[in-house]
Amino acid sequence: MNYITGFNRKQAVLIPETIDQLIENHNPIRFIDSFVNTLDLVSFGFRDIRLNKNGRPPFHPADLLKLYIYGYLNKIRSSRGLEKECKRNIELIWLMKGLKPDHNTISNFRRDNPKAIKKVFRSTVNIAKNLDLIGGVLLAGDGTKLRAQNSKKNNYNQKKIDRHISYIETKLAEYNKALEISDGEAKEKIETKIAKQNKHKKQYKSIEKELIETGEKQVSSSDPDSRQLVIRGVITEVCYNVQSTVDEKHKLPIDYQVTNNNDKKAMTSMVENAIEIVGNNTFNAVFDKGYYTAEEIYKTQKLGVTTHVCVPNPAATAPDKAYNVSEFKYDKDTDVYICPAGETLKTNGNWYQKKSYRVKQYKTKLCKNCPVKSSCTKAKYQKIIERHEFAQALEINKNNIANNPQIYAQRQAIVEHPFGTMKRQWGFDHIITKKTMKRASADVGFIFIAYNLKRIMNIIGLEKLIQMITSLISSKNKDKSGLYSIFKSIKIMSFSFNN
Secondary structure (H helix, E strand, C coil): CCCCCCCCCCCCCCCCCCCHHHCCCCCHHHHHHHHHHCCCHHHHCCCCCCCCCCCCCCCCHHHHHHHHHHHHHCCCCCHHHHHHHHHHCHHHHHHCCCCCCCHHHHHHHHHHCHHHHHHHHHHHHHHHHHCCCCCCCEEEEEEEEEECCCCHHHEEEHHHHHHHHHHHHHHHHHHHHHHCCCCHHHHHHHHHHHHHHHHHHHHHHHHHHHHHHHCCCEEECCCCCCEEEEEECCEEEEEEEEEEEEECCCCEEEEEEEECCCCCCCHHHHHHHHHHHHCCCCCEEEECHHHCCHHHHHHHHHCCCEEEECCCCCCCCCCCHHHCHHHCEEECCCCEEECCCCCEEECCCCCEECCCCEEEEEECHHHHHCCCHHHHCCCCCCCCEEEECCHHHHHHHHHHHHHCHHHHCCHHHHHHHHHHHHHHHCCCCECCCCCCHHHHHHHHHHHHHHHHHHHHHHHHCHHHHHHHHHHHHHCCCCCCCCHHHHHHHHHHHHHHHHC
8 A cells, every 4th residue: 555655854955945935925923923023122121122232142032022922822831842942843943033042031031021011912902903803892801810830838828827836836835845754866856846846937937027017918938929819719729810801892802910919909990091092981891790899980980981890799688688778769869768668768968987988877767666677677776778979880880780781791701702712722821930920910911912913813814914914014114103003004905905
């Protein structure tokens, strides 16, 4: 039987192929190469953008940026993995023009340029905007947890420290008691154990001192900025919380932010960035109940944005659900509440300061003798309703969801789309860098750059995209405004390709 056979490796080639001929015209690396070549890396602030006058010249940031974008698009994030691929991967040999940076150089580039990497991501958003891929009508925001390079064992809070020190004190008491009746070799072993426990106690005291001095509730020893956060239910993990805002039209992220907090205080800053990016404040902003914070909703509405934040179930309920606070009707004109029994609850007009906001109290003396009091409240004398200063913003938000349920219903399909691809399909469910949020931000930045470029290539079509950008570069259509003007021209050209 005959089989398809390859070439003879030892046979001489009279007309050798060039490296460029080995890369097909519609290979994604040609777009990566052209994309990076359009960026103004000087203004982005990449380090080592200018050659050193003395010593060995550094690698150009453009080459290392191309290397990383290729790596993340192909699920290769480690610096050692990229170093290895530069020596054996024909696509990277073409892209890097034969350069073989070592893993330290590759790693340091990501470590030193988190802000510049964020600007590269913004460039992908500019491409999408100028290709009319960003609608700016409906935006959804959410956070996802990415595991940090820090185990739960190396994460400490005061409760955990107290538990360990208590255990050590117990063991020391046992050893000291045994030491009194021991001698010889047995005594030496006990003294060794005592020294070991004292060493551990000293370490925990040092961690406790750090907690007190910094005012933090927890500290991580491997990655100091990471925190133990709730993943789901009661399950926790030492991780970072990555906030992202996604446009509804093509499920393209327009912004990201790496944090080590929960979602409650993140919405306003996300919306402020979104207004700047899409260029308007008339869009609908959709968030889940993790963002349901009265002050944040108030601030977001003050920006002119229509909020659709999921309303959680009330924490406290009346003995009979028919008398929950939500069933009391508020009259804005007279500033009173009408209870389900028809009685009026009034306020004395005074504001009372709570932990983070002010409230007015509403009550009535008729409550004490009301026949349905036992169904309405467990209080001894009367039911008191507290209305905080941001209550109207919550009512507006609630009406927005009630009047337009189809808008909030799209939230999961919009914002979970990128997270699902990144974490499930690509396997980027953890932070690969160690130590500090800035380094974690650089890692996340490359993930989002790769995602946006992949989406743009899939939506527009790689062949068309490469043809547009290469024709513009070859015709020297680039001017001082850089990427923006090029892709503004691409937007115009795309109509001619479509027609």
